[in-house]
Amino acid sequence: MTGARRVLTATVLVLGLGAACAGPGGDGGGGERDYRFWDPYTQFGDDSEWAALVTDCGRRAGVSLHRSGYDGSDLTTRAILAAQQGNPPDVLVLDNPVVTTLAEGELLLPVEELPVDLGDFEENLLEAGELDGTRYGVPIGANTLALYYNADVLADAGVDPAAIHDWADLDAALAEISAHGYRGITFAAIGNEEGIYQFLPWFWGAGADLEELDSPAAVAALRLWKGWLDAGHAPNSVINNNQTTSWQEFETGTYGFALNGTWQLANARASGIDYGIIPIPSRDGGPAPGAAGGEMVTVPVQEDPRRYQRSRAVVECLVSDDNLLTTDTVLSYVAPVEEVAARQRAEEPELAPWINAVREARGRTANDLGTRYPVISENLWTAVQNALSGAETPADALAFAQEAVTGDFGR
Amino acid sequence: MTTAPSRNGPRRRWPSPRTTAWGFLAPVVVYLVAFYLYPLLRNLDLSLRDYTVRSFVRDDAAFVGLDNYARVVTSAAFAPALWNTLVFTALSLVFQYGIGLALAVFFHQHFRLSVSLRALFLVPWLLPLIVSASTWSWMLNSESGVVNSVLTAFGADPVNWLTSPRYSLLAVLVANVWIGIPFNLVLLYSGLRNIPPQLHEAAALDGAGGWQRFWRITMPLLRPVSAITLLLGLVYTLKVFDIIWIMTQGGPGNSSTTLATWSYELGFGSLLPRFGPAAAVGNLLIIIALFFGVIHILVQRRQEAA
Numbered sequence: 001m002t003g004a005r006r007v008l009t010a011t012v013l014v015l016g017l018g019a020a021c022a023g024p025g026g027d028g029g030g031g032e033r034d035y036r037f038w039d040p041y042t043q044f045g046d047d048s049e050w051a052a053l054v055t056d057c058g059r060r061a062g063v064s065l066h067r068s069g070y071d072g073s074d075l076t077t078r079a080i081l082a083a084q085q086g087n088p089p090d091v092l093v094l095d096n097p098v099v100t101t102l103a104e105g106e107l108l109l110p111v112e113e114l115p116v117d118l119g120d121f122e123e124n125l126l127e128a129g130e131l132d133g134t135r136y137g138v139p140i141g142a143n144t145l146a147l148y149y150n151a152d153v154l155a156d157a158g159v160d161p162a163a164i165h166d167w168a169d170l171d172a173a174l175a176e177i178s179a180h181g182y183r184g185i186t187f188a189a190i191g192n193e194e195g196i197y198q199f200l201p202w203f204w205g206a207g208a209d210l211e212e213l214d215s216p217a218a219v220a221a222l223r224l225w226k227g228w229l230d231a232g233h234a235p236n237s238v239i240n241n242n243q244t245t246s247w248q249e250f251e252t253g254t255y256g257f258a259l260n261g262t263w264q265l266a267n268a269r270a271s272g273i274d275y276g277i278i279p280i281p282s283r284d285g286g287p288a289p290g291a292a293g294g295e296m297v298t299v300p301v302q303e304d305p306r307r308y309q310r311s312r313a314v315v316e317c318l319v320s321d322d323n324l325l326t327t328d329t330v331l332s333y334v335a336p337v338e339e340v341a342a343r344q345r346a347e348e349p350e351l352a353p354w355i356n357a358v359r360e361a362r363g364r365t366a367n368d369l370g371t372r373y374p375v376i377s378e379n380l381w382t383a384v385q386n387a388l389s390g391a392e393t394p395a396d397a398l399a400f401a402q403e404a405v406t407g408d409f410g411r
Numbered sequence: 412m413t414t415a416p417s418r419n420g421p422r423r424r425w426p427s428p429r430t431t432a433w434g435f436l437a438p439v440v441v442y443l444v445a446f447y448l449y450p451l452l453r454n455l456d457l458s459l460r461d462y463t464v465r466s467f468v469r470d471d472a473a474f475v476g477l478d479n480y481a482r483v484v485t486s487a488a489f490a491p492a493l494w495n496t497l498v499f500t501a502l503s504l505v506f507q508y509g510i511g512l513a514l515a516v517f518f519h520q521h522f523r524l525s526v527s528l529r530a531l532f533l534v535p536w537l538l539p540l541i542v543s544a545s546t547w548s549w550m551l552n553s554e555s556g557v558v559n560s561v562l563t564a565f566g567a568d569p570v571n572w573l574t575s576p577r578y579s580l581l582a583v584l585v586a587n588v589w590i591g592i593p594f595n596l597v598l599l600y601s602g603l604r605n606i607p608p609q610l611h612e613a614a615a616l617d618g619a620g621g622w623q624r625f626w627r628i629t630m631p632l633l634r635p636v637s638a639i640t641l642l643l644g645l646v647y648t649l650k651v652f653d654i655i656w657i658m659t660q661g662g663p664g665n666s667s668t669t670l671a672t673w674s675y676e677l678g679f680g681s682l683l684p685r686f687g688p689a690a691a692v693g694n695l696l697i698i699i700a701l702f703f704g705v706i707h708i709l710v711q712r713r714q715e716a717a
Contacts, residue, residue: 073679073680073682076682076684077679077684080464080467080468080684083468084467084468084470097682098682101464101682101683102464104463104464104465105463105464105465105467105468106465106468106469107464107468190660191660191661191662191663191664192660192680192681193681193682235553235554236553236554236571236574236575237552237553237554237555237574239571239573239574239662239663240548240573240574240659240660240662240663249554371463371464371683373682374681374682374683375681375683377681377682378680378681382664382665385662385663385664386576386663386664388574388663389571389574389575389576389662389663389664389666390575390576391576391663391664391666392664404487
C-alpha cells in the first residue's frame, strides 16, 4: 500500500509546513527570564563595550538580556510589527523623534508607570519623549550639530573662525574661502530625517517655527542654503549627501567648514586635519538652537505586566550615572544629566562646545507636535530638496509644503 | 492507485484516487495560498483600511473602502510618479531590447572570443544590485564622479546627474538599461539559435540581403521570444526599486519617484508609516502589470489560433 504511505507523508509534510507558517516571529515569548533588547546601534557588535554593558545590566536585573541592533527606520517598522504580533521587545532604545509616534500608538509604557525617576535629566532632552504631558522615554545620550572647520584652509583664506557670530559673518567667510580656491562648506541635505536634522539649526536660528513652514524666517533659512549652492560655496552633491558622505567630503581637506555632529569627533582626530569647532550662528548673532539628537530608552507595553519590574531594573542600570558616562563615551554623545556632563567636560575638554550646544538644543517633537512632526518633517525635506535642486524657488517650495501639511499626507 | 485486489470490494477502497490526487496537490496549494494568495489579500485589506500606528497594532483599523485609492490618485505626487513610471518603463524596455537584440545578432555570428565576450556582457546581471547602483551613483556624483571628470576633460560643463530634477530620471534610466541588457541578450540569443539556419541559407540563395533576412526572417520568427522578453522586462521594470532608491531616493523632490519607490516611501520612508496608501499604490502597480500580462496572453492566443 505505497499509495497510502505517500498520502501520509504528504499530509505530514503539509502539516509541518502549516505549523512552520503558523508561528509568526517564532522566537517569541521565550522564558520568563529571557528578555529582549533592541537598539539602533548596528555599529556595535557582540564584543563591543556597549554590548557588554547591556549584558551586564541584564545580569544585575536577574535576566538574560538578548540584544539585537537594527538600522534606524528598520527598527521603527520592526517595533510596530512586533507589537502587532503581540511580541514586542522588553526594552527598546529609540531615536528620540520616533518616541511620541510609538507612544501615540500606545506601544510604550509611560515612564511614571515603571517608574524611573527623571529628576536629574535635562528638560530640553526630556521633552522629545513627551506626549500630552506624559513621558515615554528616558534619554540615554544626546548630540547635536556644530560647525567643524579646517584650520589650515581658514588660515590660508585669512578667516578667523572665532569672529563668526551671525549669518552675514559666515557668508563673508565662505566667500573668502571660495575665493582662495577651496569649497566653503559641506552639509547633508538628503531627503530624509537626516537632512531635516541638519536644516533645523538654520530654520530655528532664523526664528522660524515648525507650525509655519512658509514664514519669511523659514524662507530666509532656505535661501541661505540655496545661496551657498548658487554661489558655489557648497557643492551640489549636498542634495544627496547624508552626514557620512558629507563628512567624507570634509575629510578631503578641501573644505572650510562641515556641518556635523559629536559622533564624528573620533573620525576628525583620525583624519589628520587640523580641525576646530564653532557653534552654528543664528541669523542675527549668537548660537542657533540645534535639534536634540540621540536616543531614548523605552519600555514597550507587554501582555504580562510582571515583566516590567525587571525591565525597570535594566533601564535604571543603563541610565545610572556611571553607566551613562560609559555609554555616552562609547557613543560619543553628551550625557543628558548635568552632573555626568560635567564629568565629561572635565575628562575631555574638547567636548565643551558640544555640551553647550546640547543645552541649547530643542526637541523636534516638542510642543505636542507628536505624530504631526513626521508629516511636517517630510514636507519640509521635500521643500528643501526642491529648492536646492532648482525645481522651485525657496518661497514656493515652502508655501507648497505648508499647504501639504495642512492638507493630506503631503507632496 | 492500489492494484492489489480488495476483499471488501471497491467501495471500501481508501484512499480513493481523488483523495490521493488532492494529497499530492496539497503542498502546491498550501504553498500558493501561504505565499501568494494570503499576502495579496492582506495587501488588499491594508489598502482598504485607515491605518494609524495604533490601529495597526490593535488590528482594529476602520474600513474606509476606496478612500486610500482616492487619496493616492488625487495626491499631487500621483501624476508625476505615474508619468515617471511610464517613461522609465517604456524607455528602459526600448533600449534594453534594442541593444540586447543588436548584441544577440552580433554574437550569433560566431567569431573568435565571442563566447568570452558574451560572458563579459553578463557581468551586470551577476552583480548584486546594491553594488551596481552604488557604483553608478559614485560615477555620476556631481563633485567627484568620473563621468563629470570626463565631461570637463573634454571641455563640457559638468552635469548634476543625481541632484538636478532634469537629469535624475535619465541617470537612473541609464543605470537600469545597463543592468537590463544581459537579460535581453541571453533570451534573444537563445531565440536566435532556435531559428533554423536553412531558412537563412534559402533566403540568401533567393538573393535576400542581410537587412531583408533580418526583417523578413529573424524578426518574425523571433516574435514569441521577443514578446515574452518584453513582458518579463515590463513586469520587472515596473517594480524596479533598489536602483532608484540607492541612487536618488526618488529625488531630488520627486523628480525620479516611480510608483514603486513612492509606495515604499509611504510605507517605510518617513518616521510615520502610512500602510494604507502604500498598499494602495502597490496594488495599482499590480493592476498595471496584470493589465499588460492579460494583453500578452490574448495576443498569444490569437497568434496560436491564426
